Amino acid sequence: MLLNIETATKNCSVSLSKNGVLLSFKELNTGNYTHAEMLHPFIKQLLDEANIGFNDLSAIAVGKGPGSFTGLRIGVSAAKGLCFALNIPLIAIDSLSILAHTKQIDKGFIIPLLDARRMEVYTSVYSPNFVQIAPIEAVILNENSFANYLDQAPVFFLGDGVEKFKPICKHPNAIFEIDAFPSATQMANLSYLKYKKNDIEDVAYFEPFYLKDFFILKAKTI
Template sequence: MSLILNLETSTKNCSVSIARKGICLLSIEEYSDEFIHSEKLHLLIQYAINISKIDLNHLKSVCVSKGPGSYTSLRIGISAAKGLCCALKIPLLSVDTLTVITQKINIKDGFLVPMIHAQSDLVYTSLFNHSKMRLTPIFVKKFGYNLFKSITKNKRVYFFGNVNFSKKEKKFFYELFRFIPKKITPSAMEMCSLSYEKFCNKEFNNIETFMPFYL
């Protein structure tokens, strides 16, 4: 049945989904101003299993967000995924946070620039085309006017993520790019098709050596 459990814990959003062949059957998440993953993640997993009425033994894989994001919360999600994979003897999958958050935005032309707040005025970011293909590696950069300054201005560029923008920064992005002001956080719901594609391609991770992607 290709049932996959997806876990997303890279930000303050604690998120769980269950998918069959890339289609989301159930998604549960809880956002808090504090990091609540250690208290909530296993409860959400159990709740999702109970509501969906699936047998844990029918899971074919667990997919976890590998980051970038909060190091502590990523480790909690990865530890939970590893534990389930070892107990059920199923493979581990992973997907990076910026690819996950990019699934929330659909455009016909231009570029996508997802951002995850790192610390202070730094963000994790990367550049994607309209087909959501990554064009640059993930890196940490100071948020400001020089962020992706080399992007051609005759293409639409969409900035979005969980970053708090100042009025000055918002004005700049509205003038030169397409800025999506709503704070957007990664969710396990957007992992469903990604994890299924990786499962079909057998892009499994080594359970013993797998670590969070944290720059």
């Protein structure tokens, strides 16, 4: 039994899976970050409803980012704490791949866009069978962004970063889906494949994939 945790965006999401099959999930996206309040209760509810205990878990998978600094810290800290206490493996999955798996297409490209503030997004590019064909990077959007893909085939843009790109992208091959978020419901098979290959992290040293440095702005004195 695997516990999957995804907190890279405002969607607080957890699921239970077995042998790559989703068994149950809890998630909440109110437009605010509820992770600190809801993550641990969601985990307990899932286990209680499945009539299992923490000792029945074989591993824990977590969305490693990129995404919200606060959300990632909460999710990764919870996953690491449980793995350390239970002495079970930690599995990490990039959150853009998780988001890409929310969309099924026959042709074209899937481009997840996660908000990185201002006109910047975290992004990558995936084929219809979810092969990553471009590196994960932070991109400053303009009207010509992703033109090389848009000129070839339909492109499905997913995620909270779509709100920034849709007003400036007028290409006829662009298809926008704003209400898509990385979800633990999409992690069942991804985490199982990594578990079978023993593709696990060092619990003591694992950190979220922030991609960008985290800055704390000090209040100005008047």
